[in-house]
Amino acid sequence: MNNENKNFLRFMGFRKQSFVVTTNFVHDSGHADANTMNLTDAADGFGNIVNPGTAGTDLIVTVTADGAESSARGSQYTLDANTGAAFAAAANVASGDVTRIHSDDVGLHASDGTVTIAGVSSAVGYNLNLGETVTVYSYLGAGDTDNKVVPHHSVLNATNAHAASTAFTENDGVVLPAANYLGADPISATATRLSFKSMAGTAADDDVLLVHGSGKFKAVCEMMQAALNADYGGTPVIITDVANGIVPFSGQFDLGITACQITLA
């Protein structure tokens, strides 16, 4: 029997990974170079690292300080990225400061997911220190000019112009037919992989990995059943749009989705 389900499901990608600096300039990412992190393609990592974007302009990178550090930040960084409040001193990092790194100070390898933050040099750069947390985000529109997820930029636009992201890929958003849904796998207590017939028309499958609250696999399955069989009058059923705070079915399934990693075959 043919599957005549005409629903379409929309998944917006949202990739996020955090690193704690374990010793000065050496990170739990496994990368030993100064101010450098390796994004990892895993359920507890960033997701697809082949297409993280093409430049630092396609990411948002923040550093959360766990203590005071002198002369560790370029003088262009004046505002806390979470609160929008002015830093007590631009160059001297204080405990709790959240610094959003300007795209000019973020390097992104073209294909291996290596992210580098430029070291301090007068107005620019940031020197990472022990105990600080670096968080990297990618989603449709992420970059200096977007404040949906991180509400403020630490560098005023007038000081150093904010660059808009211009590099979007299938990892940022996809609409898939419900009829092509193949199944759900519990990859871990906090991650469920949804498989679909490939958009490429090949035998391999396309995967959408949902990172969610612990022990929510059954709830994810119940949500998917509702989505697959929903009557939305022909419009797409939005399953994930983390950046815009949209959750499936207005949150009635209490999934706690924090990331959506899209990997097409």
Next chain:
Amino acid sequence: MKGENYLYFNAHTAEPAADDKAMMIPASTVLGIAVGAIAGTVDVDAIYLTCEGFVGDGNSRGSVVLAVTEGKLVEAMDDVVSAINANPGDGFTVIADVKNGVYCSNHITGCTVDSAV
């Protein structure tokens, strides 16, 4: 009996008269729509629709790159889905017709067709 909608794409500014200038596909063969111009290729103003390949080997796809107004990728994807599921009287659904300037979304501005990727 109306079976299903059939989706029409014409990438050509004239009447299509060669391979990959245009195509019509059953809506049920659509495999998905993704952000970006093509698999793994970044883009700021395009979405990528794929369908089952015309060769019928189960191991290929047809594709349409839809040019979209920058900043309206999501809206365009949603509009295409609504068009796919619309109920026109005869089932003939124009997604993008460059020759006649007809698009199913105000955010779509053109298309490129490839019937066998």
